[in-house]
Amino acid sequence: MSTDIDSYYLEKDEPNKSCLLTLRDIIIRQDVNITETRTYGMPCFCYKKKRFCYLWTDKKTDTPYLLMVEGKHLKHPELEEGSRTRMKIFRVNPNKDLPINIILIILNEALDLYRLGIINTE
Template identity: 40%
Template sequence: MLSELDNFYLKYEEPTRGCLLALKEIILKHSSQITAEWKYKLPFFYFNGKPLCYLWLHKKYKNPYIGFVDGNLIDDVNLLVEKRSRIKILLIDKNEDLPIEKINHILTQALYICLNKK
């Protein structure tokens, strides 16, 4: 039987499913200390037990995004603020090649913030 976390990815059609699964792999490969969990009814990623980011679909743009928990502390022009005080998102075009270098650059910043958070 599949977990709710596995079912999250499988419920979407291509190319959304493939994009979300690729994003999951990029995030998990960034550090061996990143784990995937099912929290708040969405795929959440933790670094050393601290919340790092999550995956979701943007209601307006119908594209996947990575929500960075402490995005307000990350200075990157590619991140959108929207109506959240703490979280910034990286919107991903599911029909384009993934911006792997950009994702890894932002993940590195997010991990640094996580490491230095009290």
């Protein structure tokens, strides 16, 4: 992790810091083609250099969420569209155990969009 990316996580208070670091680890472990950068001030994860998801915290509630760039293609009931047309979010309660199975399903459904060529990575 670069210093700039490190600072995003290290500046967070607990339990958000641990939650976000764990989510980061889960995301990166899903595929060798996933890289991390910092875009718009938040951690951005790319699949073969194409933006795939972000980690962020809600401004009102200060709770973490996973933002799926191509969320419009994902149909998981736990994803929220809100007023967005392209992206969807998955909220995470940092005070509870992470719903690992749901997170893995969402991440891999999203990654399959890129792996199968539905979202062009070229």
